[in-house]
Amino acid sequence: MVIVNLPKIDTDTWVKVSWNEFLEFAEGADFQEGRFYFYQNYMRVEMLPVGFRHGRYNAVISKVVSLFATLKNIKIQELTNTSFRKVGESECQPDLAFYISDAVRFPALNNSPIDINESSPPTLVVEIAASSVNDDLGFKRLLYERLGVKEYWVMDANNNDIIAFEIIDGGSRRITSSQVLPGLEISTVKQAVERSQTQDDGEINRWLLSIF
Template sequence: MISSSSTVQQDLVTDTWVKAPWEEFIALADNPAYENGRFYYDRGYMRIETMPIGSSHGQDNSIMSKVVSLYAAVRNIRIKELVNTSFRKSGAGECQPDSAFYIGSEFVFPPRSNAPIDLNEFEPPTLVVEIAATTLNDDLGRKRLLYERLGMSEYWVVDVETGDAIAFSISDGRSGEIQESLVLPGLTLSLVEEALQRSQSEDDGAITRWLLQSFS
């Protein structure tokens, strides 16, 4: 629990879903006092994550970035990555995934700004990734429903404890588990998991060389 500033005169419960009106959530999300928190909002409930992020989370997040970006580069797929970026649909929902990717020939990339990306003005990212160190149940549950409602096309969750990568394709507001990406055709989750496993004993250069060889 962290203390509130003068903007919101109450104690703030973090790292769990709490019932709150949109206006209260926005007051917190836009408050500089909480700039290190990660903010989520879904159907009248907010979640503000303040737990420290360890090396397992950081390493797996780095590997996921390499896998997706290198695959797109080798296969000549247009892509743009954003890390820890907020996406906001006013009055409805907000998320801040570990990484997000716009993928494909048609996307219009939002301009540079320090404000959350407005999903009423821009398309949602094609692929979002959450690295689950202490939040696995929530990432597979409520956040999955949030990403369905916000209109992402694909959602991946990495379990840092087991090295599992779980992927869902999202269509018409519903999601289903997949073993091969639909937005990055030909990229299998088994290869993603092998990259995560290799990273536990190999340096980034070795992983990059192996990925390039695998993708070529």
């Protein structure tokens, strides 16, 4: 896919640009439906359509996290498809992002990208991946390490798997239970996603209540 009007650029792949060039694309009218990422002078614009599977998995993971935090009395704020920007350095627009606990600097309530230099980065970030799974596990993981996110989950929609990482000391390691939501097993999140293929939201919620 190629975008026109502004200088032509391939989408759904990483393209070398300067920060100022990135801003031109990100703020251009032709890109309103795109999701933008910038890291180490490379930009990625994702223009792939979002289908039922992506939307369904996104919603189920959101329910698991929110319900767990509610029942465990953990302070949490959820954001969907929100842009986070460290000016001159990086930008991302994850499927889901969560601020967890009250020990964070919350962003101003406006429609501008969240400035990480002024606010805390999100505590937990989730990407729903199909064609982009290798990128989500690779370059985007480096981006989130740099941004200061504490935990990163990749939902591999092709294999119904969730790969979770704790980010610490500028690096990341694979985890099987959440470190920012103590007591939440990644296998539980995966089971909820698997149940969503045959069960409605009410059934999934009742199952979650029974184990939480």
